[in-house]
Amino acid sequence: MTLEERSSPILKAFEKAVAWARMNSVWAVHYNSGSCNGCDIELLTTITPRYDVERIGIKLAGSPRHADVLVCTGPVTGQGKDALLRTYEQMPAPKFVVAIGTCALSGGVFEGSYNTYDGIDGLVPVDVYIPGCPPRPEAIINGFAQLLEKVENYA
Amino acid sequence: MAEISSDNGRKFTIPIGPQHPALKEPGHFEFVVDGEVIQEASVKLGYAHRGIEKIVEDRNYTQAMYILERVCGICSHVHASALAMGAEQLAGVEAPPRARAIRTLVYELERIHSHLLWLGVAAHEAGFEALFMYSWRDRETIMDILEEISGSRVHYSVNAIGGVRIDISAESAQNILKAVDFLEERSKHYLNVVSSDRVFLQRSRGIGVMSPEEGNRWGVVGPVARASGIKRDVRVDAPYAAYDIFPVTMITASEGDLEARFTVRVRELLESTRLVREVVKNLPEGELTTKVKRKIPPAETVVRIEAPRGELMYYMKSNGTDQPERIHGRTPTIPNMASVLHLTIGHQLADAPMILAGIDPCFSCNDRAVVLKSQSHSDLWSWDQLRQYGIDRYHGRT
Amino acid sequence: MPEDAKNTEETTEELVEETVALIPQVEAAREVLEPLSTSTTASGTKLLYVAVSLDQLNEATEAIVGSGLGYLISITPVDLGVEENQFEVLYHFGVGPGVVTIRITIPRDEPVIPSVCEQVPSATYYERELMEMFGIDVTDTPNRTRLYLPDQWPQGIYPMRKDYVPRSERQLPESKKDKV
Numbered sequence: 001m002t003l004e005e006r007s008s009p010i011l012k013a014f015e016k017a018v019a020w021a022r023m024n025s026v027w028a029v030h031y032n033s034g035s036c037n038g039c040d041i042e043l044l045t046t047i048t049p050r051y052d053v054e055r056i057g058i059k060l061a062g063s064p065r066h067a068d069v070l071v072c073t074g075p076v077t078g079q080g081k082d083a084l085l086r087t088y089e090q091m092p093a094p095k096f097v098v099a100i101g102t103c104a105l106s107g108g109v110f111e112g113s114y115n116t117y118d119g120i121d122g123l124v125p126v127d128v129y130i131p132g133c134p135p136r137p138e139a140i141i142n143g144f145a146q147l148l149e150k151v152e153n154y155a
Numbered sequence: 156m157a158e159i160s161s162d163n164g165r166k167f168t169i170p171i172g173p174q175h176p177a178l179k180e181p182g183h184f185e186f187v188v189d190g191e192v193i194q195e196a197s198v199k200l201g202y203a204h205r206g207i208e209k210i211v212e213d214r215n216y217t218q219a220m221y222i223l224e225r226v227c228g229i230c231s232h233v234h235a236s237a238l239a240m241g242a243e244q245l246a247g248v249e250a251p252p253r254a255r256a257i258r259t260l261v262y263e264l265e266r267i268h269s270h271l272l273w274l275g276v277a278a279h280e281a282g283f284e285a286l287f288m289y290s291w292r293d294r295e296t297i298m299d300i301l302e303e304i305s306g307s308r309v310h311y312s313v314n315a316i317g318g319v320r321i322d323i324s325a326e327s328a329q330n331i332l333k334a335v336d337f338l339e340e341r342s343k344h345y346l347n348v349v350s351s352d353r354v355f356l357q358r359s360r361g362i363g364v365m366s367p368e369e370g371n372r373w374g375v376v377g378p379v380a381r382a383s384g385i386k387r388d389v390r391v392d393a394p395y396a397a398y399d400i401f402p403v404t405m406i407t408a409s410e411g412d413l414e415a416r417f418t419v420r421v422r423e424l425l426e427s428t429r430l431v432r433e434v435v436k437n438l439p440e441g442e443l444t445t446k447v448k449r450k451i452p453p454a455e456t457v458v459r460i461e462a463p464r465g466e467l468m469y470y471m472k473s474n475g476t477d478q479p480e481r482i483h484g485r486t487p488t489i490p491n492m493a494s495v496l497h498l499t500i501g502h503q504l505a506d507a508p509m510i511l512a513g514i515d516p517c518f519s520c521n522d523r524a525v526v527l528k529s530q531s532h533s534d535l536w537s538w539d540q541l542r543q544y545g546i547d548r549y550h551g552r553t
Numbered sequence: 554m555p556e557d558a559k560n561t562e563e564t565t566e567e568l569v570e571e572t573v574a575l576i577p578q579v580e581a582a583r584e585v586l587e588p589l590s591t592s593t594t595a596s597g598t599k600l601l602y603v604a605v606s607l608d609q610l611n612e613a614t615e616a617i618v619g620s621g622l623g624y625l626i627s628i629t630p631v632d633l634g635v636e637e638n639q640f641e642v643l644y645h646f647g648v649g650p651g652v653v654t655i656r657i658t659i660p661r662d663e664p665v666i667p668s669v670c671e672q673v674p675s676a677t678y679y680e681r682e683l684m685e686m687f688g689i690d691v692t693d694t695p696n697r698t699r700l701y702l703p704d705q706w707p708q709g710i711y712p713m714r715k716d717y718v719p720r721s722e723r724q725l726p727e728s729k730k731d732k733v
Contacts, residue, residue: 031174032181034203038228038309041272045298048275048291055545064174078703079201080181083173109222113206114712114719115703134228134309145544201701209712209719374624374675393599393650457600457645457652459626468645468652470629485627485645485679493675 022068023152025057026144028098029067029091033084033120035074038134039101043071046144051137058144064090069147070124075103075110076117088124094154098147099126100140102133109133166194169504173202182516184496184507191503196496208482215477216242216316216451224310226484229272231310232258232265233462238482239314240395241458241471246451252397252439254318259397260434261305261313262461263427264331267338268297269463270420270427273515274345277417280512281358286348293341296334303327318444328435335428342424349417359413363498363510366411373494376487377465379514382419383411389461401433416513449477462487464515488516575601578649582623585616586653599651602643606657607666613655614644614672623648625669628679630687632661632715640664640689659689668694686713 032040046053047060061067064087076084088095099120102108107118120126127150130143166189173181181202187195207226211219216238224235236258243250250258271294278286298308304327305311313319323331349355365375370383380387389395390403406422408415451473458469465487474480491514499507575583579601583593589612590603605613617623623646631641644655659666666683668691669676680691681700688711699706711717 029174032203034181034205036203036225036228036231038225038231041228042309045291045295048295049288050292050295074203075205077202077204078706079199079204079701080173081703083181083202087174109225110205110207110210112719113210114717115204115206133225136308199700201699201703204701204703206712206719209717371624372674374626374673392647454596455602456596457654459647459652466626466647468626470627470643470645472631481629481631483627483629483631489678490675493678 019152019154022094022154023057023148025059026069026148026151027059027061027067028069028071029061029064029087030071030073031064031084031087033072033074033080033104034077034116035101035103039073039104042134042137043073043100043140046137046140051141053141053144056141056144056148064088065092067091068094068151069096069098071098071100072120072124073100073104074120075107075113076120076123078115078117081117081123084120084123096127096147096151097124098128098130098143100130100135100143102131105129105131171507184511186499186504186507188504191505193499193502193504193507196499196507198492198496200492208484211479211482213478215449216479219479219482220314220316221312223482223484224312226486228309229269230265230462230464230467232261232313233460233467234484235312235314236262236396237458237460237467237469237484238471239316240460241456241469241482242316242451242473243447244456244458245454245471245473246447248317248445248447250318251442251445252400253441254443255397256400256434256438257319257321257323257443258313259401260323260331260431260438261301261311262396263430263434264297264301265311266427266463267335267424267431268294268301269515270424271297273420273463273512274349274417277509277512277515278355280508281355283352283355286345286355289341290345293338296337300327300331300334303330315444317447318442320443322443323435323438328438331435332432335431339425339428342421342428346418346421346425349421350414356414358506358509359417362413362506363495363502363513364410364412365494365498369497370411370494373497374490375465375494376490377462377515378406378416378419378423379465379491379494381405381407382415384409387466389459389466393459395458395460397434401430401437403430413509413513420515450475451477451479453480464488465491488514492516574598576649576651578622579651579653582617582646582648582651582653585620585622586613586655589613589616600654601651602654602656604656604658607659610644610655610657611667611669611672614669617646617648617653617655618672622646623653625673625676625679626652628676628683630683630689630713632687632713634715635661638662640687642666642683642689644669664689666691668692670694685711687711688714 070088099105104120107116110116111118128143128147130139132139166187169186169188172183183199185197186193211222220235220238223238224231226234271290275287275290301311302308305313305321313321365383367384370380370385384407388405390398391405406419406426408419453473453475455472460467468485470483472480495514499510575595576598583601586603589605589609592604594602626645626647629643633639638661640659640661642657646653668680677696680694683689684691685699685702
């Protein structure tokens with residue numbers, strides 16, 4: 001149901017307030033599904049002083065139960081697959097997924113290996129793809145910015 | 156009324172991971188605790204197992220080098236250069252002096268980056284967020300340098316089979332010297348912090364003590380071994396690249412606790428800044444690569460490199476074609492992990508993340524654009540655009 | 554290709570090696586292993602490969618580790634292929650600046666080796682890798698569970714063997730199938 005279809009103006013206002021609040025404080029949970037750490041350290045760089053995504057309200061949460069966004073890196077290994085799905089299922093709706101790095105998009109250089117699933121979009125729906133091996137922190141923030149647009153329009 | 160039993164024999168198993176806030180890499184630990192004290196510890200690895208050893212068997216040497224570089228995003232240079240050095244040994248050639256010196260320079264820059272990264276993560280485990288933020292801010296200095304000389308922040312791709320791909324210009328050399336001056340100052344400050352901050356010392360002094368005998372029994376390597384007084388450093392024992400021209404002073408400590416692991420690593424930062432300065436000032440002139448034949452004759456070799464985390468070994472076997480027959484790597488985390496699980500036993504559960512982070516575990520061990528179907532943003536943001544976005548966003552709040 | 558032929562011709566010339574004296578630590582290890590070895594090859598001054606028979610493995614390990622000459626760096630299994638029908642297992646020991654490698658050869662259809670965990674406790678991780686990746690049975694190793702391969706990986710399929718066909722054992726998600 002979209003906002004316009006809702007009948008009660010109070011409910012409508014409430015939904016709007018929730019969407020506003022969500023957009024201004026997006027909490028992310030990071031899951032590494034077998035990446036080489038390159039993307040992970042670049043993601044961590046974005047929360048440290050030089051880049052600091054907290055100024056647009058994005059913060060890494062400790063538990064998937066507190067998170068709005070699943071930030072996923074890596075080509076998804078056989079052992080990591082179930083944990084990825086479990087992490088995704090534990091998140092409260094609405095949930096968004098950001099795939100960081102070429103591996104998470106397509107498997108990257110590990111495409112065709114016996115133990116990888118060639119990217120996460122075959123397993124969970126992805127909202128924003130950020131390519132790069134690894135993407136620069138600026139690229140990651142740009143990806144987050146576009147995610148925020150999506151969050152803002154979600155209701 | 157239900158009876159409250161005082162069953163002392165009852166123990167709980169606490170699973171940690173693979174998704175956990177403490178470490179940025181996946182690993183699954185199980186701690187069996189009695190109250191707060193750890194009785195047993197075990198690990199399940201393989202969350203980052205990508206089958207790289209199998210993949211490289213059907214790639215040629217140059218392709219394999221790029222795959223090995225992606226074994227680990229933190230110490231990518233050691234893996235790629237191990238393959239380059241191994242292939243050179245198999246082909247019976249030697250990289251030119253300037254190439255060897257540049258490799259050495261990047262080893263040390265990488266060590267600085269890795270140790271600062273670790274310092275931040277370990278401080279984060281101790282709940283010392285300020286140190287985390289400061290060390291990661293300072294780490295950006297080294298990332299800028301690596302980007303300037305190689306074009307990439309993480310996977311530098313410095314190596315080529317037979318030499319290196321990049322050169323150090325006079326301007327870059329000046330920037331490197333400026334950066335290491337700054338980092339030397341900061342490292343001295345960090346040394347002071349990790350050895351004098353009272354709160355921090357309560358989390359590190361006397362925790363996770365490993366005696367040299369234990370260390371030898373478990374075969375630990377790298378800073379963990381050196382913090383327990385085991386004199387083991389491949390750069391000193393078996394100099395490779397240009398470490399014979401630019402000798403390293405081995406940093407050791409005798410306490411073997413977490414504090415010693417902190418101080419050894421921070422003192423290694425100081426040693427690395429000294430080495431970087433020396434290499435940059437005395438960079439030999441000459442060619443960057445020697446020619447290596449595409450097909451490498453059948454032979455086998457072992458390459459040892461001191462990665463930031465400890466000794467890295469690669470066994471390589473060639474079969475006369477342009478593809479390797481077998482490449483097998485042993486990363487430093489494996490022996491250290493075996494020892495550290497042992498160390499957590501008898502400690503409080505709250506100390507476990509610190510002890511684990513103390514070995515700097517690494518489980519896995521050039522694109523600049525975001526392309527999305529959106530009209531509102533350009534594909535690549537400059538720093539100013541990014542800054543402007545933050546300002547606009549802040550002002551645009553309703 | 555004419556170019557390839559030229560390359561192989563050139564490389565065979567380079568194979569002729571001159572014999573040079575080993576560095577002292579590696580020489581000491583060579584002397585210790587002399588009575589146990591069936592053949593010894595050196596490559597340069599720092600690398601030594603010593604072949605020993607299967608039942609001498611523990612003794613040879615003890616000879617290096619027990620005397621404090623060196624420490625176990627890693628265990629490398631190599632599949633020599635279906636035609637050769639053999640596995641090689643290489644035990645690399647760091648000996649001063651050099652590396653001494655103990656080489657044992659086992660039949661591919663009955664790959665059983667003894668554990669060296671008695672001598673080197675940290676060998677357990679490498680032995681578990683041998684078991685899951687190559688299907689080499691390491692008798693009396695303390696922990697036999699999987700280390701790297703996923704829990705759902707089928708029994709009896711060993712990915713690092715040369716005759717293993719990648720991805721023969723499991724289904725990919727629908728959307729990724731066309732890639733295989």
